[in-house]
Amino acid sequence: MFTITSYTVELIKDPFGILAGQRYEFLIDIDVEEDDELYSESGLYIRAIYNVTEDESKLLKYELFEKTTELYLDFDLEEDEVAVVEAFCKEHYAEGHE
Numbered sequence: 836m837f838t839i840t841s842y843t844v845e846l847i848k849d850p851f852g853i854l855a856g857q858r859y860e861f862l863i864d865i866d867v868e869e870d871d872e873l874y875s876e877s878g879l880y881i882r883a884i885y886n887v888t889e890d891e892s893k894l895l896k897y898e899l900f901e902k903t904t905e906l907y908l909d910f911d912l913e914e915d916e917v918a919v920v921e922a923f924c925k926e927h928y929a930e931g932h933e
Contacts, residue, residue: 836916837865837873839923846931847884856888858895859931861924864902873910878902881912885924892928894921 847858861883867874883897897920899908912920 836919837867837871837879839919840864840866842923842927844924844927844931854886856886859885859887859924859928861885861927863920863923873899873908875901875908877904877906879908881920883920883924885921885928887928892925894924 842861842863844859844861847860849858861881863881863883865879865881867879873879878901880900880902881897882900884895886893886895894917897912897917899910899912900906901908
């Protein structure tokens, strides 16, 4: 499991109105314990795309990156970790308008 240490959220602009709903990009810094397979000395962050429509809101995708190298890590989060990211995005997406 991981701990969220900081984040940013930004509304992704869609000037042509092609996308349904509004999409938000989250950059979520996480702290992972050393004994976790995700651990990296460089630190990690999650780039998440969260979509909000009139009918539903959901996590569309996420990617893991090393902080200092910006290296993409081809790992999947565990189901409970994905649920944490999705709940966090749901709670904070409105801050993308500020």
